Amino acid sequence: MAGKHDAYLVCENGHGINSSYYSSPEFNKKFCTTCGAKTRKDCPICGNDIEGEINFENVIDLSGGITPVPDICKHCGEAFPWKSEKEEILQNLDKVNKDDIFLLETILDKFHLVAKQIRQRYSDRETLDVKDEYDTQDLLHSLLRIYFEDIRNEEWNPSYAGSSTRSDFLLKKEEIVIEVKKTRSNLKAKQIGEQLIIDIAKYRTHPNCKILYCFVYDPEGYVSNPKGIENDLNDEISEMKVKVKIVPKGH
Structure with missing residues (x-):
């Protein structure tokens, strides 16, 4: 069964805001409530959406699992800005x-x-x-x-x-x-x-x-x-x- 990825809204420091940008827009925020940084849903290099939660038609996910924030853009292969910060920590x-x-x-x-x-x-x-x-x-x-x-x-x-x-x-x-x-x-x-x-x-x-x-x-x-x-x-x-x-x- 093939699923479709939603976009992931992420702050500039890598905190995940909303892994279902399109399907659950009520959770979108312009700024991160953890660190105050601006948020974005697209790769700063190629402009494609950051890969978020995967949705299957007519299937409801009850697992409650959290979709991890990706470190690498699947479209262009470049590292997101927060990858280096995680490595520094x-x-x-x-x-x-x-x-x-x-x-x-x-x-x-x-x-x-x-x-x-x-x-x-x-x-x-x-x-x-x-x-x-x-x-x-x-x-x-x-x-x-x-x-x-x-x-x-x-x-x-x-x-x-x-x-x-x-x-x-x-x-x-x-x-x-x-x-x-x-x-x-x-x-x-x-x-x-x-x-x-x-x-x-x-x-x-x-x-x-x-x-x-x-x-x-x-x-x-x-x-x-x-x-x-x-x-x-x-x-x-x-x-x-x-x-x-x-x-x-x-x-």
């Missing part, structure tokens, strides 16, 4: 296994989608509504449990400039520290930036931190230029690498 960083980095990036990228999904329960049953920083920590901790075994919290760093701070999560084996923040009316872009600068300086003395992930959850859109903060604070050169990730983007 998978590169080995010092002692940290490249698969661990990929899994952590995936969890953080999908965090907002999960937070929205768990609000929708049958017959208005109770669920977790991520309202503050503690809710953010609880949900992230649960998601980390899927892939990581040794997750430690309440890890204190040595004092810095007369103060001390707590690492929200330490992945001991992977030597990754995850600092979690959630924006609010009195914690916007300026305050977030100032806090992260201080936190990064403190974490440089942490004996088990080879990579610091600063995860900022901003569902209300208090940070108007998330890419700017990320670019200013990301550090791939120093002994302790720093990765700042603000989600979602493109409110």
Whole structure:
């Protein structure tokens, strides 16, 4: 039985938006809700549609499977722009296994989608509504449990400039520290930036931190230029690498 592929709406960073562009247009978006990048359904080289979900006439798919975003255009054979970004994420960083980095990036990228999904329960049953920083920590901790075994919290760093701070999560084996923040009316872009600068300086003395992930959850859109903060604070050169990730983007 021959099927026909629909077009795949994908953002410039490779996040799949809608694998059924033509048959389910209600799910199409101009910007990615994960990273804020523009979306497109066609190859930037040859202009043909990106291959999406395959549909068979008079057949309904109940499997619930997710169609993976392709890395190569089947029409011209050229790599899509996001292929190189995926390869960069998978590169080995010092002692940290490249698969661990990929899994952590995936969890953080999908965090907002999960937070929205768990609000929708049958017959208005109770669920977790991520309202503050503690809710953010609880949900992230649960998601980390899927892939990581040794997750430690309440890890204190040595004092810095007369103060001390707590690492929200330490992945001991992977030597990754995850600092979690959630924006609010009195914690916007300026305050977030100032806090992260201080936190990064403190974490440089942490004996088990080879990579610091600063995860900022901003569902209300208090940070108007998330890419700017990320670019200013990301550090791939120093002994302790720093990765700042603000989600979602493109409110």
